[in-house]
Amino acid sequence: MQILTVLSAIESIEFSVAKLYEWFSEVFSNDREASGFFFRLAMQERSHANMVAFSKGMVRRSPTEFSSIDFDMALVDDLLQKVTDFRTQHPQPSLVQALDFAMAIEGHAAEGIHRSTIIQSNPDVSNMINSLAKADKEHFKLLKDYAKKIQRRTKIAG
Numbered sequence: 765m766q767i768l769t770v771l772s773a774i775e776s777i778e779f780s781v782a783k784l785y786e787w788f789s790e791v792f793s794n795d796r797e798a799s800g801f802f803f804r805l806a807m808q809e810r811s812h813a814n815m816v817a818f819s820k821g822m823v824r825r826s827p828t829e830f831s832s833i834d835f836d837m838a839l840v841d842d843l844l845q846k847v848t849d850f851r852t853q854h855p856q857p858s859l860v861q862a863l864d865f866a867m868a869i870e871g872h873a874a875e876g877i878h879r880s881t882i883i884q885s886n887p888d889v890s891n892m893i894n895s896l897a898k899a900d901k902e903h904f905k906l907l908k909d910y911a912k913k914i915q916r917r918t919k920i921a922g
Contacts, residue, residue, distance in 0.1 A: 767823050767830040767831075767832070767833060768820060769837075770833060770835045771819055771820045771823065773840040774816050774840075775813050776844065777843055777844070778810070778812040778816060779809075779813050781809045781847070781869060782806045782807075782812075784847050785802045785803070785806035786802070786803070786806040787851065789802040792862070798859055801906075805866075805907075808899060812899060815895065839872075842872075843869065843872045846872070860914065860915075860918075863910060863914065864911070866907050867911070870903050871904060
């Protein structure tokens with residue numbers, strides 16, 4: 765598969781997750797903390813999409829430096845469908861549902877498998893890919909920590 769096709773798929777993932785987090789920010793607009801938390805994640809995801817767009821520009825400028833790669837586009841399709849399905853099935857998710865789903869998305873195979881695949885195509889892009897990987901791990905940790913905080917707050921209020 766051509767590297768530009770893979771990068772476009774990754775860009776779609778980043779934008780889809782950004783839109784999901786923006787939606788969560790709107791859904792929880794009455795909870796300033798939760799809304800702000802998801803808004804910050806959305807902006808970070810948009811930043812990731814911009815990094816991928818920059819990488820696409822690198823490939824376009826030097827296409828011969830990138831080899832074709834094996835990539836399972838079904839993983840991308842699965843993740844994008846999961847986001848669509850969640851939004852359809854949970855028009856007003858609870859904060860716990862939103863956090864659980866966000867952690868599932870951040871841990872989805874499509875969020876990670878692309879990294880090694882792209883590095884195989886051109887090791888010179890490894891810094892950008894490793895930055896995305898680090899950011900995804902940070903997102904998962906932020907989500908997990910925030911979910912624990914919400915659980916403690918719920919137990920105290922209950």
